[in-house]
Amino acid sequence: MLVPAFILILILGYFALLVLIAYxxxxxxxxxxxxxxxxxxxxxxxxxxxxxxxxxxxxxxSVPGWVGDTGFSYFQVVLGYWAGYFVVAFVLLPIxxxxxxxxxxxxxxxxxxxxxxxxxAVSFFVSRVLGASFRLFLVAIVLQQFIFDAWGLPFEITVxxxxxxxxxxxxxxxxxxxxxxxxxxxxxxxxTVGLTLYHxxxxxxxxxxxxxxxxxxxxxxxxxxxGDLMVRNxxxxxxxGGVFITICMTGLDQxxxxxxxxxxxxxxxxxxxxxxxxxxxxxxFLFLLLGAMIFLYAExxxxxxxxxxxxxKADLLFPEVAINGGLGLGVGIIFILGLIAAxxxxxxxxxxxxxxxxxxxxxxxxxFPENQQKKIRKQTHLGMSLVLVVVVILFKYIMDxxxxxxxxxxxxxxxxxxxxxxxxxxxxxxxxxxxRVWIVVILSILLIMFVGNFSxxxxxxxxxxxxxxxxxxxxxxxxLLLIRQKKTTT
Numbered sequence: 106m107l108v109p110a111f112i113l114i115l116i117l118g119y120f121a122l123l124v125l126i127a128y129x130x131x132x133x134x135x136x137x138x139x140x141x142x143x144x145x146x147x148x149x150x151x152x153x154x155x156x157x158x159x160x161x162x163x164x165x166x167s168v169p170g171w172v173g174d175t176g177f178s179y180f181q182v183v184l185g186y187w188a189g190y191f192v193v194a195f196v197l198l199p200i201x202x203x204x205x206x207x208x209x210x211x212x213x214x215x216x217x218x219x220x221x222x223x224x225x226a227v228s229f230f231v232s233r234v235l236g237a238s239f240r241l242f243l244v245a246i247v248l249q250q251f252i253f254d255a256w257g258l259p260f261e262i263t264v265x266x267x268x269x270x271x272x273x274x275x276x277x278x279x280x281x282x283x284x285x286x287x288x289x290x291x292x293x294x295x296x297t298v299g300l301t302l303y304h305x306x307x308x309x310x311x312x313x314x315x316x317x318x319x320x321x322x323x324x325x326x327x328x329x330x331x332g333d334l335m336v337r338n339x340x341x342x343x344x345x346g347g348v349f350i351t352i353c354m355t356g357l358d359q360x361x362x363x364x365x366x367x368x369x370x371x372x373x374x375x376x377x378x379x380x381x382x383x384x385x386x387x388x389x390f391l392f393l394l395l396g397a398m399i400f401l402y403a404e405x406x407x408x409x410x411x412x413x414x415x416x417x418k419a420d421l422l423f424p425e426v427a428i429n430g431g432l433g434l435g436v437g438i439i440f441i442l443g444l445i446a447a448x449x450x451x452x453x454x455x456x457x458x459x460x461x462x463x464x465x466x467x468x469x470x471x472x473f474p475e476n477q478q479k480k481i482r483k484q485t486h487l488g489m490s491l492v493l494v495v496v497v498i499l500f501k502y503i504m505d506x507x508x509x510x511x512x513x514x515x516x517x518x519x520x521x522x523x524x525x526x527x528x529x530x531x532x533x534x535x536x537x538x539x540x541r542v543w544i545v546v547i548l549s550i551l552l553i554m555f556v557g558n559f560s561x562x563x564x565x566x567x568x569x570x571x572x573x574x575x576x577x578x579x580x581x582x583x584x585l586l587l588i589r590q591k592k593t594t595t
Contacts, residue, residue: 109252112428115441116248123274123449126286131278136470136478139279140207140461146284146367148377154287154450155364155381156295156388159355165294165447166243168389169396170419173410176327177397178338182571183389185347190382192348193356194375196531201362202371208465209362216530218539224546225526226466229359230459232519236354237455238496241267244452245497247424247444250411264497268452272490275453276483280363280461283454287364290450297443298391301427304436305398309405316397325397335561337568346571353520353574357527360458399426406430452493459489518553521574522546525581535589545584553577 137143171179201209210229214222241264249263275282306312316322331340355361368374399422402408408430411421426432427440463485464470470478526542529535553573561568 109255112252112441115438116445119442119445120270120274122289123286126289127274127278127282130282130285136482138281139277139457139482140363140465141280141367143281144367144369146281146364146369148368148373149380150284150288151364151368151374152377152381152384153291154284155361155377156291156384159361159381159385159451165297165392165444166247166423167420168392169399169423170421172325172393172396173400173419173422175338176325177393178328178330178343180328180390180393181330181338181340181343182347182350183386185344185349186351187347187382187386188344189348189351190355190378190385192352194378197352197356197362197527198365198374198378199371200531201366202374206366208462209357209359209366210462210466213526213530217526217537217542220539220542221526221537222466224542225523226462228519228522228546229357229462232354232523233358233360233455233459233462234492234496235519237452237459237493238500240451240455241493241497242500243420244444244447246418246501247421250421251424251428260501261498264494268456268490268494268497271449271453271456272487275457276486279457280367280454283457284364284367286453287450290446293446294443294450295388297439297446298388298395300439301436301443302391302395302398304432305395305402308432309398309401311398311401313394316394316401322397322401325400335566335568337570339570342570342572346574349524349575349578350520350571353524353578357520357523358458359462360455363458363461364454396423399423402426402430456486456489456493459492460486463489518550518557518573518577521549521553521577522581524574524578525549525585528578529582529585533586533589535586537585538588538590541588542585545581545588549577549580549584552580 131138168179200212204212204215206212208226210222210225213225245260245264245267248267249260253260253263274286317326329340330336330338330343333339334341365374365377368377403410403422403426408422408426410417410419411425412418424440424444428437460482464482468481468485470481473481525546529537553576556576557569557573559569
């Protein structure tokens with residue numbers, strides 16, 4: 106068993122390494138370094154780092170925890186992700202590179218006007234704050250459960266310390282620092298998964314083929330849901346939902362696109378996206394396999410799912426097994442380092458992208474005198490950190506479901522307007538009545554929230570899943586058609 110003090114020393118040691126990287130990459134950093142890394146990042150470095158940023162602490166803990174209820178069915182969504190990455194690479198990236206964008210929502214300004222730009226930026230801001238907060242919340246509850254509860258420190262202090270550490274190593278170098286720290290963090294995360302799988306395989310005396318083929322493991326490894334279209338996780342619904350989740354949460358997301366826009370050329374960015382998508386499929390499968398082995402181990406050793414606020418929390422089973430499950434000190438150390446790497450790799454880029462979007466899309470940083478721009482950017486970075494702290498703390502009192510499921514559901518509401526706006530801009534020649542775009546977006550979100558609250562009983566047994574996201578985008582698209590102008594783009 107790892108004692109809390111030892112875990113804290115591990116975290117501080119890892120943090121010191123990140124600060125060192127930040128120091129080396131942040132030398133002579135200016136705003137262009139912070140926002141775009143001077144567009145000089147090697148594609149392979151970006152691709153490897155994006156694996157960690159995409160997976161995050163949510164995948165690290167929540168995906169293995171999900172296996173107990175839904176088996177490998179999440180892999181259906183992942184295949185949809187893979188298809189979506191090709192859309193991002195060959196439809197969206199050329200637009201961003203050709204227009205030399207810093208914030209991708211500047212496209213909406215050029216295409217439609219001021220209000221559309223602000224709608225896009227606000228949608229991203231809300232989406233990313235929620236997404237980053239979901240991820241930080243998950244890691245914070247693990248740290249609270251296994252470290253700070255032993256010292257009687259409240260959850261709020263855990264959250265403040267977590268965000269403070271991220272702010273310290275990102276405030277100077279921004280995205281340039283993150284490209285390098287994400288590479289380290291991805292390496293640690295994958296090392297954690299690989300070594301934990303190897304150790305559990307030895308302890309359980311199992312190999313991969315036995316887990317995937319033997320009947321006694323079917324409850325954990327069932328993947329394809331193809332029978333009843335009514336169920337939430339049917340293959341078709343999961344795959345299509347995965348496609349649109351990727352298009353929105355990667356292609357229309359300043360956080361993920363900011364990394365791609367640091368590549369030297371469009372071709373390099375596209376290669377990065379294709380390679381990254383293939384690696385992500387393999388890595389996610391390993392996380393699902395890890396989840397199956399964790400549940401098998403817990404079952405054999407009578408390890409109960411940990412409680413949170415009196416209720417079982419499957420997201421906490423992986424840390425429980427790794428730290429308190431009798432697997433040895435080495436597994437515990439590996440887990441802690443992997444968890445922190447996973448958490449920081451998504452949270453640091455989220456914080457930087459929020460700062461970038463707020464500076465470019467809301468403050469219009471380039472309109473300020475040059476000697477004030479750096480100061481404004483640093484103040485904004487601190488402000489975004491405080492926003493994340495507040496929202497993560499709020500989640501403690503409202504979260505009652507698996508974190509990754511909650512994250513993807515929230516995306517249905519917040520990314521839909523972005524999907525509709527970008528689709529209308531790319532695939533139609535029409536201009537719109539820009540001042541009315543807010544009405545369209547608000548009505549679309551309200552309709553989706555209304556539909557999303559329908560019970561399966563009221564829909565004849567049909568369970569609504571991730572199809573809410575494309576439906577939200579479609580409603581926004583149709584609303585924009587209603588406010589289109591006869592004037593078209595040239």
